[in-house]
Amino acid sequence: MDFVFMKDTFLSLLSGIPLTLNLAFTSVAFGAVFAMLLALMRMSGVRALDAVAQAYVFVFRGTPLLVQVFLIYYGLGQFRPTLQAWGLWTFFREPYWCAVLALTLNTAAYASEIIRGGLQSVPHQQVEAARACGMSRFLLFRRIIFPIAVRQALPAYGSELILMVKATSLASIITMMEVTGIAAKLISQTFRAVEVFIVAGLIYLIINFIITRIIMAIEWWLSPHLRHPPAVEPRLEAAHV
Amino acid sequence: MSDGVPSLSSQNEAVSISNLRKSFGTLEVLKGVSLTAKEGDVISILGASGSGKSTMLRCINMLEVPDAGDIRIGGETIKLKRGRRGMEPADQRQVDRIRSRVAMVFQSFNLWSHMTILENVIEAPIHVQKRPRAECVAEAEELLGKVGIVDKRNQYPSHLSGGQQQRAAIARALAMHPKVMLFDEPTSALDPELVGEVLRVMRSLAEEGRTMLVVTHEMGFARDVSNRVVFLHKGVVEEEGRPQEVFGAPKSERFKQFISSHR
Numbered sequence: 001m002d003f004v005f006m007k008d009t010f011l012s013l014l015s016g017i018p019l020t021l022n023l024a025f026t027s028v029a030f031g032a033v034f035a036m037l038l039a040l041m042r043m044s045g046v047r048a049l050d051a052v053a054q055a056y057v058f059v060f061r062g063t064p065l066l067v068q069v070f071l072i073y074y075g076l077g078q079f080r081p082t083l084q085a086w087g088l089w090t091f092f093r094e095p096y097w098c099a100v101l102a103l104t105l106n107t108a109a110y111a112s113e114i115i116r117g118g119l120q121s122v123p124h125q126q127v128e129a130a131r132a133c134g135m136s137r138f139l140l141f142r143r144i145i146f147p148i149a150v151r152q153a154l155p156a157y158g159s160e161l162i163l164m165v166k167a168t169s170l171a172s173i174i175t176m177m178e179v180t181g182i183a184a185k186l187i188s189q190t191f192r193a194v195e196v197f198i199v200a201g202l203i204y205l206i207i208n209f210i211i212t213r214i215i216m217a218i219e220w221w222l223s224p225h226l227r228h229p230p231a232v233e234p235r236l237e238a239a240h241v
Numbered sequence: 242m243s244d245g246v247p248s249l250s251s252q253n254e255a256v257s258i259s260n261l262r263k264s265f266g267t268l269e270v271l272k273g274v275s276l277t278a279k280e281g282d283v284i285s286i287l288g289a290s291g292s293g294k295s296t297m298l299r300c301i302n303m304l305e306v307p308d309a310g311d312i313r314i315g316g317e318t319i320k321l322k323r324g325r326r327g328m329e330p331a332d333q334r335q336v337d338r339i340r341s342r343v344a345m346v347f348q349s350f351n352l353w354s355h356m357t358i359l360e361n362v363i364e365a366p367i368h369v370q371k372r373p374r375a376e377c378v379a380e381a382e383e384l385l386g387k388v389g390i391v392d393k394r395n396q397y398p399s400h401l402s403g404g405q406q407q408r409a410a411i412a413r414a415l416a417m418h419p420k421v422m423l424f425d426e427p428t429s430a431l432d433p434e435l436v437g438e439v440l441r442v443m444r445s446l447a448e449e450g451r452t453m454l455v456v457t458h459e460m461g462f463a464r465d466v467s468n469r470v471v472f473l474h475k476g477v478v479e480e481e482g483r484p485q486e487v488f489g490a491p492k493s494e495r496f497k498q499f500i501s502s503h504r
Contacts, residue, residue, distance in 0.1 A: 123354070125347065125349055125351040126351055126352075126353050126354065128304060128347070128351060129345075129347060129351035129353070129410075131304065131340070132302055132340055132343075132344075132345040132347075133341060133344075133364075133365035133369055133417065134337040134338065134339075134341030134342075134365070134369045135337070135365070135368070135369055136333075136337055139368055143364065144353060147355050148354065148355055222355075224397060225354055225355060225397035225399050226399070229396050229397070229400035
């Protein structure tokens with residue numbers, strides 16, 4: 001192993017991290033909004049909405065993300081005149097937006113199931129107590145259902161975020177110079193695939209280690225009710241005793 | 242007579258239900274129940290499981306929507322209309338407004354698990370009744386003191402015993418300044434040694450002159466605290482009267498059996 005080469009590789013790959021994180025967080029952010037919509041459609045009780053959302057989840061969960069990336073990047077190019085007429089071509093011309101779109105559509109399918117699970121886990125009795133207090137549907141959702149569902153869904157959503165960070169590596173296939181894209185370029189220049197991919201893997205590991213920690217911290221912060229209570233209630237008078 | 246204007250005859254009347262009917266599927270749970278509670282009444286509602294007593298209570302604040310019959314709270318009749326799946330409230334805002342004046346205490350407490358005890362108590366006063374936070378907190382602490390758990394205010398429901406949780410739920414109900422309090426088997430989920438602390442709080446509420454409708458299996462409470470007892474059997478009122486009368490000289494054979502099996 002050539003450690004000097006690996007150190008240089010590491011430094012070169014660092015410049016890909018902003019794009020990797022950008023792709024991951026942008027698509028997770030858009031995907032979360034879309035996923036919420038899908039989850040609400042599935043739980044709406046309206047059969048048509050439920051069926052559409054179910055079909056969507058089936059298709060996007062059941063096909064490889066790489067295929068989706070190809071279809072969006074190369075496939076939509078065939079409809080260039082139409083897209084130009086609609087003013088969407090400037091959007092689909094950019095590999096960045098094609099990658100974001102593919103990642104967003106994909107994560108929305110998974111996340112909608114996570115969110116649905118969270119919403120369904122909210123205890124019926126707590127909802128009933130809120131209704132009995134005269135809460136409107138919106139207030140009930142904002143103050144009771146959503147906060148409880150988030151706490152329930154967070155661990156699974158954390159895994160989804162990690163999967164998305166790794167999935168951004170597929171954007172390298174459509175010319176995105178994120179960590180894997182830079183790694184591929186370095187390999188074509190040096191032919192030292194093993195060292196470069198080890199370093200690239202290490203970088204993903206570090207990113208995901210940090211993300212895991214952050215999610216654990218948020219979980220801890222959101223769930224004091226699941227921890228043991230403080231042994232003694234802090235009292236002001238204690239200073240005098 | 243227009244809705245919402247208390248008529249002379251309904252003065253002092255807190256809750257009135259008449260000819261209430263409710264079915265779940267083919268099972269008819271309430272077969273025309275009527276009941277009137279005046280302000281300050283403490284009514285114990287007794288009955289075997291399946292007699293419809295909880296359903297009746299839950300109809301009063303529209304957690305169940307009756308198929309037929311009228312519910313009047315403080316002289317205001319709850320407006321119903323026929324929807325796609327049976328009856329439904331005609332005016333959800335009316336229902337929300339009435340609910341904020343009719344507090345309910347549940348069998349399994351139903352405290353919000355992600356909020357501290359104090360947050361549970363101030364939640365609806367702040368967000369439903371839109372009262373200032375400082376005022377709500379001060380009052381909540383007073384109420385928690387009254388039910389004896391002010392030292393638990395910053396703990397979460399899962400950290401409390403069942404009796405403490407139920408007392409917190411009573412404080413939460415009181416914080417709404419309710420005109421009527423509904424108790425749905427408030428001690429049935431408690432260990433026997435915790436029943437007393439909850440009943441003591443309920444007794445003190447009764448002594449303050451609060452209007453209470455209590456579905457219960459506690460014969461002692463029904464006999465000593467309430468001023469009226471209603472016995473439901475298979476969806477109809479089988480026996481009704483003052484506790485001394487109905488317990489001393491029950492007219493219905495079924496109520497006799499019920500008393501003898503519940504002592």
